[in-house]
Amino acid sequence: MKLRVKDLYKVFGANPEKGVAAAKKGMSKDEIMSRYKLAVGVNDVSFEVGASEILVIMGLSGSGKSTLVRCINRLIEPTAGLVEIDGIDVTKLSENELRLLRMQKVGMVFQNFALFPHRTVQKNVEYGLEIQGVPIEERAEKAKNAIDLVGLAGWEDYRPENLSGGMQQRVGLARALASGADILLMDEAFSALDPLIKREMQDELLALQGRVGKTIIFITHDLDEALKLGDRIIIMKDGRAVQVGTPEEILTNPANDYVEKFVQDVDITKVLTVSRVMRKAISVTYPKDGPKTTVHKMKEEGLSRLMVVGKDRKFLGVVEVKEVTAAIKRGETTLEHVMDKDVPIVHPDDNVGILFPETKYPVAVVNDENKLVGIVKRGSLLSGIADFGGTDGNV
């Protein structure tokens, strides 16, 4: 395990231990507030994160997610519990050891970027290395690599104020990457960006993660973002982790009403895969079948389109009833001339979201070996989505 958090509590106020004891006895956040005048920020949270995993901590504002992430690098001092990075108990580190940990192991990216306005992009990215006392040339080179990695080559000498929001956050990301930290804490890193840029940054973060394999703790209040980025998601409420699970687990099996309420608003089309809504293609036709046989099959199934497959169900194309009827009139005996080979196809792992632009159903589902594994009919698509609890209803 890269990071382990166990029985973590953070209580704000004088004599916070009293609050921890009360919380352990099962007293609620509000009760503790009214009785002891103590604010419970994080209440009995435990989780583990593996190397190269993206863990998303999700919750509304005031749910304790920002406090929780700051307990990891002790920007906020935890009141009780254990935080372990690579087997080392962070809560026991001396001030100097803690600074070393922050310098070398844990990088952080902030919601409002928190770039240093008096430094250029290059100097911002160098900051972590500079305070470690890394020699100038080495520091410049490492910073340059990080800047290239986030796609900001050429902007090194600009001041942050001259960059757009998305670019500023790339600088923030590069600054966290430059020091070589293998854990990244990202606190609402994309929340201040407009939706288009946000999506672009999410894609790039995933691509980057594929290349550099960092362990990422990502804080967000946006469930769509959580589902997209998270290998696993922790949902927080009132300082507690109300559910921990993979995106699919959380969607299909919400632990309680609170999680369910969140999930209701999710655009299911973004997380539901094609394999969940496709049906077996029971009736298909083969190139050697004559047009007459094909029309017969279509009539039987009530379809206007039929998939054409070859040996081993290799997907070849689609025929339309109109075309086939025309072929019969022309006296053709094979489907060669009427088969449409160049039709859009989908993969079983694709999100169903990509299906909606298709106007012609059924759509062929084809796997990596180019075999037809199923079809998606319009009806089964909609009922599949409905089974998941519905979407915004604007499908």
Add this chain to the structure above:
Amino acid sequence: MEMYKIPIGAWIEQVIEFLTDHVAFLTHIISSIIESGLDLFVEWVLFVPPWLVIIVLAISAGLLSNRRIAIGTLLGLGLIWNLGLWEATVATLALVLISTCFSVLVGVPFGILSALSPMVRKIVMPVLDFMQTMPAFVYLIPAIPFFGLGPVAAIFTTMVFAMPPAIRMTCLGIQQVPENLIEAADAFGSTTNQKLFKLQLPLAAPTIMAGINQTIMLSLSMVVIAAMIGAGGLGGEVWRAIQRLWMGRGFEAGIAVVIIAMILDRTTQNINVSKLWRKG
């Protein structure tokens, strides 16, 4: 029945008397060192032809801020030279320069300390209120037994009077550095010193400069008043004119003070702080 009067004045006199008895020998040594340094500096500047000094000052003002101010400096100092007030002006400038340097050297570190430590701030701020609201003339009296009549007593009173803005604005500038930037610096493992020199001071620089500008202006006004205890310079000219009712001469010296004030103010106000940033 006569009301009992709390003898604050008597107490203060006792304290000062005690200090003069036991500390004055030291302050007199300091006084003579500074005075001879000051004399040497003034003599050295007066040895150079005024036109050369004026050109050098105009160019420096231009480099620090902009061309308009360089031209203003050239014309203003030219007028002063023409009025025959060059010597007095050099003496005044030297006093302002030294008072400001001392004020900044003492004030900025105090400002930093009060920004970083609430304890220090709680002590320093009331002292500053006292220093700033006490009528400036009052400081002139105890300065004499310690430093003797002359420019060093003037420098001392000027420091007391002019230092508060340097302390206050340094403190304010550092406190105004956004919390999220401090947090970011912490998150990367900065030490207190690294945070101070790499983040807080560079970002506070414009505010600190505004404080220094205030210190310079207050120094100038106090240096003129300090002519009453023998500071000399332009203040001395004004003082002499008052005693002899030389209205014209008084105004000429007054105009010279205004010119100096304008030059110092405009130059320090327009110092391009982002030029300072680039080095940091």
